[in-house]
Amino acid sequence: MDEDRLTASVAGEVERVNKLICVKPLKTRYNGEVGDVVVGRITEVQQKRWKVETNSRLDSVLLLSSVNLPGGELRRRSAQDELAMRDYLQEGDLISAEVQSIFSDGALSLHTRSLKYGKLGQGVLVLLSPSLVKRQKTHFHNLPCGASIILGNNGFVWLYPTPAQQDEEAGGFYTSMEAVSLSDREVISRLRNCLLALAAHKVLLYDTSVLYCYEASLSHQIKDILKPEITEEIILETRQRLVEHEG
Amino acid sequence: MAAVQVSEAEKVYIVHGVRDDLRLDGRGCEDYRHMEIETDVVSNTDGSAKISLGLTDVLVGVKAEIGKPKPMVPDEGYLEFFVDCSANATPEFEGRGGEELGVELSNTLYKVFNNRHSVDLRSLCICPGENCWVLYVDVLLLQCDGNLFDAISIAIKAALFNTRIPKVHVSEDEEGVKEIELSDDPYDCMRLNVENVPCVVTLCKIGHRHVVDATLQEKACSVASLLISVTHRGMVTCVRKMGGGSLDPESIFEMTEAGKRVGKALHAPLMELLQKEESLGKKRQKVGFLG
Numbered sequence: 439m440d441e442d443r444l445t446a447s448v449a450g451e452v453e454r455v456n457k458l459i460c461v462k463p464l465k466t467r468y469n470g471e472v473g474d475v476v477v478g479r480i481t482e483v484q485q486k487r488w489k490v491e492t493n494s495r496l497d498s499v500l501l502l503s504s505v506n507l508p509g510g511e512l513r514r515r516s517a518q519d520e521l522a523m524r525d526y527l528q529e530g531d532l533i534s535a536e537v538q539s540i541f542s543d544g545a546l547s548l549h550t551r552s553l554k555y556g557k558l559g560q561g562v563l564v565l566l567s568p569s570l571v572k573r574q575k576t577h578f579h580n581l582p583c584g585a586s587i588i589l590g591n592n593g594f595v596w597l598y599p600t601p602a603q604q605d606e607e608a609g610g611f612y613t614s615m616e617a618v619s620l621s622d623r624e625v626i627s628r629l630r631n632c633l634l635a636l637a638a639h640k641v642l643l644y645d646t647s648v649l650y651c652y653e654a655s656l657s658h659q660i661k662d663i664l665k666p667e668i669t670e671e672i673i674l675e676t677r678q679r680l681v682e683h684e685g
Numbered sequence: 686m687a688a689v690q691v692s693e694a695e696k697v698y699i700v701h702g703v704r705d706d707l708r709l710d711g712r713g714c715e716d717y718r719h720m721e722i723e724t725d726v727v728s729n730t731d732g733s734a735k736i737s738l739g740l741t742d743v744l745v746g747v748k749a750e751i752g753k754p755k756p757m758v759p760d761e762g763y764l765e766f767f768v769d770c771s772a773n774a775t776p777e778f779e780g781r782g783g784e785e786l787g788v789e790l791s792n793t794l795y796k797v798f799n800n801r802h803s804v805d806l807r808s809l810c811i812c813p814g815e816n817c818w819v820l821y822v823d824v825l826l827l828q829c830d831g832n833l834f835d836a837i838s839i840a841i842k843a844a845l846f847n848t849r850i851p852k853v854h855v856s857e858d859e860e861g862v863k864e865i866e867l868s869d870d871p872y873d874c875m876r877l878n879v880e881n882v883p884c885v886v887t888l889c890k891i892g893h894r895h896v897v898d899a900t901l902q903e904k905a906c907s908v909a910s911l912l913i914s915v916t917h918r919g920m921v922t923c924v925r926k927m928g929g930g931s932l933d934p935e936s937i938f939e940m941t942e943a944g945k946r947v948g949k950a951l952h953a954p955l956m957e958l959l960q961k962e963e964s965l966g967k968k969r970q971k972v973g974f975l976g
Contacts, residue, residue, distance in 0.1 A: 479690060530690040560698040562709055613694050617701045627711040660711025665719055 450569070464640065468494040468568040468592035470546040474537045475577040477563070477590035478548070480527050486520060488527055490535070492592045493568065496545040500527075504538060504549035506556070532558040534588050534596065554578060558588075559613035561598030562630050566637045568593035572644040579645040583652055585625045589643060595633055597626045628655060631663035632672070639673045646683065651676045691905045699906045700892040708896065708903070715947050717898045722839070722955075723972060724847040724962060732848025736840040739900065740830035743837050745822065745844040749851075751811065751865065752819040762809025762817035766794040767824065768837070774829040783826075790824070790837065793885075797838065797914040797923045802881050804845070811853055812863060818850055831900045834912055838885035839955065845882055846959050849874040883914040883922045884951050886944040890932060895940050897947050911940045915948025917956075 446452075448463035470476070470492070478490035481497060488500040502515050502523060527533065534555050535548035550556050568591065577589045580600050588596040599622040618626075632651040633643070641647055654675040655663050662668050691699075699709065706713050718739035727733040730746035737743075755763060768790040770783025777783070798804065809818040822844070824837050851874050854866045889899040889907040896903060899910075908930025914923045924941065926932060932940075962969065 479692070481690075528693075531692045532695070558692075559694045561695070562698070563695070615694070615697050618698065620705050620707065623702055623705065623707050624711070627707060627709060631710055661713075661716060664710065 464569055465567055466569060468492055470494060470537045472537050474591040476592045477534050477588055477594035477596045480529055480531045483524055498546040498548050500548045506551055534558060557613060558596055560618055561596055562626055564595045564630055564633045566593045570637055570643050572642045574644055581649060583625050585629055597629050628660050635663055635669045635672060647680060650679045689901045689905055691902055696906045699903060703891045703894050703896055714894060714896045722843050724843050732844045734840045734843035734847055736836050738836045740828055741832060741836045742827035743840045744825040744827060745840040747844045747848045748821045749818050751816055754817040759814040760810045761806035762819060764798055764820045764822055766791045766822050770826045774826045797883055800922050803883055805878055812855055831904055832887055832898050834885045834887050842879055842882045843959055845877050846879045848877055881916050883916045884948055885912060885914045886948045887912050888940045888944055913941060913944035915945050917952035919945050919949045
């Protein structure tokens with residue numbers, strides 16, 4: 439701070455509360471809060487826990503006691519469960535989870551103790567900046583265009599075909615390896631390109647903005663969406679609709 | 686090369702997608718990503734080019750020096766390649782991590798250009814047996830998102846097109862000592878004929894089909910890939926198989942044919958673009974690295 443000017447070390451949005459000045463950076467690692475929905479990739483399988491990569495400063499931790507057992511039993515985890523850890527989640531698998539607590543060093547502790555969380559099956563992962571994902575009541579959306587989306591607070595967005603019927607007992611254990619239909623694939627590819635276009639222009643991501651961008655892109659071919667001129671056109675239209683919708 | 690981890694379900698999704706000719710970003714199996722090329726970006730080289738193919742960024746600089754020709758071919762000059770994988774691309778390349786990949790890329794480039802049709806080496810000769818032009822081609826990897834070979838070969842072609850070698854005049858004085866004089870006019874230079882410079886096409890085998898311009902995720906799903914360098918007439922100068930998986934002879938034939946087709950189709954638009962950029966002359970706005 440020199441003379442009358444205050445300079446921050448990061449670039450972003452400034453928030454002022456009385457005498458407190460905060461800068462929310464545009465490009466940052468994910469800083470977790472309790473209750474956030476995150477999408478992560480398993481990097482290590484350790485003794486009683488998994489290490490999950492969530493685009494934060496430290497790898498997050500998923501304890502064995504924080505996942506549901508197959509069949510939904512409620513019992514103490516035994517040594518056999520420990521040995522069977524790799525059968526459930528291996529290195530490279532994707533999961534959706536919720537932040538349970540934060541360790542003193544800043545690492546997040548995750549849990550998947552609900553039927554909507556768990557191992558993710560076929561779909562596409564898009565890596566974006568965490569500051570672009572809007573905080574909402576729910577991060578799981580079934581979009582009307584025919585695909586479903588999980589907007590992780592850590593910037594990892596998961597696109598997948600809407601499951602035909604809700605499988606209650608499986609609860610994240612069973613992943614279908616059947617081929618996804620071509621029409622679903624087209625919707626998912628289009629959504630992926632739209633997300634990348636929105637991120638390139640720093641538009642806040644939530645279900646409405648993604649949907650408007652999808653509808654604005656329908657007049658172009660999927661692979662053309664990432665061309666700079668066409669991206670600008672689509673984003674302009676999306677921004678206009680969002681302003682109308684708010685106003 | 687920097688690798689990403691992909692889960693089993695994601696691999697299945699990608700393989701089925703390639704089978705249906707619809708990749709993750711909506712491209713077909715033989716489509717390239719958005720490509721941007723700019724030449725003359727580095728001021729202290731004789732020729733340079735920067736290419737960004739999707740998220741892969743490559744910078745090539747060409748410097749011409751006078752050296753001694755190789756004893757086997759006294760009336761030809763030669764090219765020297767050096768590929769530097771900078772730590773900018775991924776943290777794995779820090780220190781000596783990128784050396785292995787850099788050496789592999791350089792050796793492949795030597796093979797690709799190791800024939801007398803690609804670049805007219807005779808035009809690089811000054812005094813047969815004594816002096817010749819040596820073109821040092823330096824490649825710098827700035828960002829790595831799959832398909833390095835293709836990006837590097839296109840950038841080299843653009844940089845060679847942009848190269849301006851000063852004209853020299855050899856004079857002999859009384860004692861027979863040869864003196865080489867560079868012409869005084871800085872714009873009096875020789876250009877290279879890059880018509881026959883080949884472009885590399887990498888085809889990755891995913892499932893039963895092959896894709897061109899694979900991203901890192903698609904690379905993680907493929908077991909083997911074929912690298913073909915093709916000139917604008919469809920002549921193949923180098924074929925290399927990479928990866929630990931096996932390819933059966935029919936698919937090699939199919940992939941070679943596809944590579945020739947895609948490679949041939951690359952050259953014409955590239956030359957057009959380079960000519961157009963050159964015709965803009967001094968007034969052209971240089972974008973360079975920012976923007």
